[in-house]
């Protein structure tokens with residue numbers, strides 16, 4: 012079972028810096044790192060233009076479904092998914108089996124160039140995830156301030 | 172697994188509603204979406220469904236709770252398609268799951284479907300090297316409003332007779348009864364788990 016390591020500020024900073032570099036090299040609109048379970052880890056670029064949380068969930072699902080298709084036809088893996096639209100295109104690439112790189116770019120830009128440039132982004136993300144994994148999993152984790160003796164429900168129903 | 176981002180003091184949690192076809196999983200999410208009041212941010216409910224309203228892939232509802240003692244807690248609620256043929260899809264949705272709500276249909280004639288779906292859940296978790304006993308889960312006995320609903324004791328006997336009994340809730344999801352009770356309990360179990368794991372000391 013995969014399990015994402017706990018992420019610290021330095022991890023996110025490194026992801027962001029790798030994504031920013033990719034954006035500046037390719038003039039893609041936005042790039043994000045998500046986990047295969049569908050969580051958004053970080054998003055750079057013009058992320059106000061779309062609902063990044065929903066996109067992350069759908070991208071992860073689409074990628075997983077594609078992986079499953081690969082297995083079904085006897086391929087060991089498809090490590091990327093590319094969708095070309097009229098205005099925008101979408102490229103999903105595997106990082107390390109736990110995380111994916113999602114890039115939204117203008118449809119008239121070349122996917123080949125983008126793939127070429129993202130090799131470095133993927134490498135940097137992968138190494139940082141490796142470093143995060145090597146730390147002790149509970150290091151620095153302090154959730155003890157969450158006071159669950161507090162009986163108030165997290166989610167409240169509207170009163171009619 | 173849950174993402175804990177120390178940088179932004181953010182916790183992300185994935186909860187999957189599981190159960191046989193038409194037991195009311197999608198209805199649970201719709202009711203949460205329609206009736207929740209004290210959240211910081213509620214995303215839109217995304218349904219990947221067929222034209223006949225059956226869940227094809229999943230429903231998805233992102234929802235951010237008010238900061239719990241300084242932590243931003245983002246919940247992602249998913250449902251799975253209940254039909255037996257969509258098993259691959261169910262396995263995909265279970266990837267990275269933190270907590271499970273098992274929704275059972277209380278009608279007598281659905282009991283074998285409930286049991287089959289529960290067994291299927293255990294098998295699908297196993298295929299991901301997960302054990303149901305390691306994952307917080309709660310049971311919801313839905314459709315209590317129907318005349319042919321089996322008694323709660325009977326449901327307990329059929330679905331909650333493991334060594335470790337889990338919290339269970341009677342519900343009529345279409346009237347929103349029991350929906351929030353169920354969600355709050357799984358939330359509580361999950362947060363407790365994170366706290367306990369988090370306070371574990373380095374040897």
Ligand SMILES: Nc1nc2c(ncn2[C@@H]2O[C@H](COP(=O)(O)OP(=O)(O)O)[C@@H](O)[C@H]2O)c(=O)[nH]1
Nearest residue numbers: 192193194195196197198253313314343344345
């Ligand atoms: N009587 C009754 N019907 C319900 C209840 N909850 C859901 N339903 C109905 O059961 C059907 C299937 O519900 P749905 O949420 O789509 O089931 P799903 O397949 O598990 O997602 C719908 O027609 C719902 O309106 C309930 O508590 N009581």
Ligand SMILES: [Mg+2]
Nearest residue numbers: 196197225226
């Ligand atoms: Mg459904």
